[in-house]
Amino acid sequence: MPVVPEELLDETARRFALLSDPTRLRLISTLHEAGELSSGELAALAGVSAANTSQHLSRLLSGGVVARRREGTSVRYRIVDGTIEQICAIVCAQLDEPRAAEAAR
Numbered sequence: 001m002p003v004v005p006e007e008l009l010d011e012t013a014r015r016f017a018l019l020s021d022p023t024r025l026r027l028i029s030t031l032h033e034a035g036e037l038s039s040g041e042l043a044a045l046a047g048v049s050a051a052n053t054s055q056h057l058s059r060l061l062s063g064g065v066v067a068r069r070r071e072g073t074s075v076r077y078r079i080v081d082g083t084i085e086q087i088c089a090i091v092c093a094q095l096d097e098p099r100a101a102e103a104a105r
Helices: 005-017 022-034 039-046 049-063 083-104
Strands: 068-069 072-077
Touching: 005 083, 022 039, 022 049, 039 083, 049 068, 049 083, 072 083
Parallel strands: none
Antiparallel strands: 068 072
């Protein structure tokens, strides 16, 4: 079986493209740490402008990575794709291996 089945190539490429932006990764990481946040809270904690946060949340929402719910007058966001943490952990562990090896020398 191929690593990525032919019928999933386009969808897989879209998912990796969605995760290829450092700002989106910063927002995902912040949501992972804090749980559910409003876009204003997320922007402040991640150090990203409110407008930029809103644009990136829109892409993450349409990509199925996050979901939102209304709470009074605010909208709160949370990660709903359970694979995101696993993907990030695998990639970060791989990237950290050379640093750990260098530090051990």
